[in-house]
Amino acid sequence: MQEVASAKFFLYSPTRLRSGKHLELIERIAAIIEPSLSARGYEAVRIKITGGKKTVVAVEVDRLDDAPVGTDDCAKAGHLISAVLDVEDLIEGPYNLEVSSPGETRPLKKLGDFERFCGKEAEIETSAPVNGRQKFRGKLLRTEQNIDDAVVYLREECDTGAAEFGVPYGGIKRASVKRF
DSSP: OOOOSOOOOOOOOSSTTOSHHHHHHHHHHHHHHHHHHHHTTEEEEEEEEEOSSSEEEEEEEEETTOOOOOHHHHHHHHHHHHHHHHHHTOSOSOEEEEEEOOOSEEEOOSHHHHHHTTTSEEEEEEEEEETTEEEEEEEEEEEEEOSSOEEEEEEEEETTEEEEEEEEGGGEEEEEEEOO
16 A cells, blocks of 8 residues: 555654744654665654754654664664764754654554554544544554545454444544554
8 A cells, every 4th residue: 555644753842943944844854864764674753853952853763674672773773863964964053862762652653654553452542533532442454545535444342342443544643552
């Protein structure tokens, strides 16, 4: 299935970087680091930029082979990201780069993330109610592309049986999968 939606990256900024330019900077960082990371078997899961006395660029990385991310992986990815950011010179002034793993509960941002983790337990929160609800928890089944949007399907188990739900990808506010 072809991915039609662009990557969504989580961002947070408590101070001077909160603006459309901030989002643009995060998107530019994602675009320039992804090829280098992907070539080495990694992907950026989440990028955050915080400001204060010194800017902090925090990048969560995951392994494309689904193995757990270790400290060596963070160091390798950090060297790659640092080299690319230094060459591109996107960030004004000095900054600290922090690279970490997404941990046991990995956020799902791109449509490909939902496809990649089919069969795993996920939690999804929507920005508007779907079938009268905004929170879903169940096994990811599949994704399907419709004319207007993609739909993520999951199966919830409960005491009275099981139900399958289709959640519009564009309406997902937050989603995560338990990895290990």
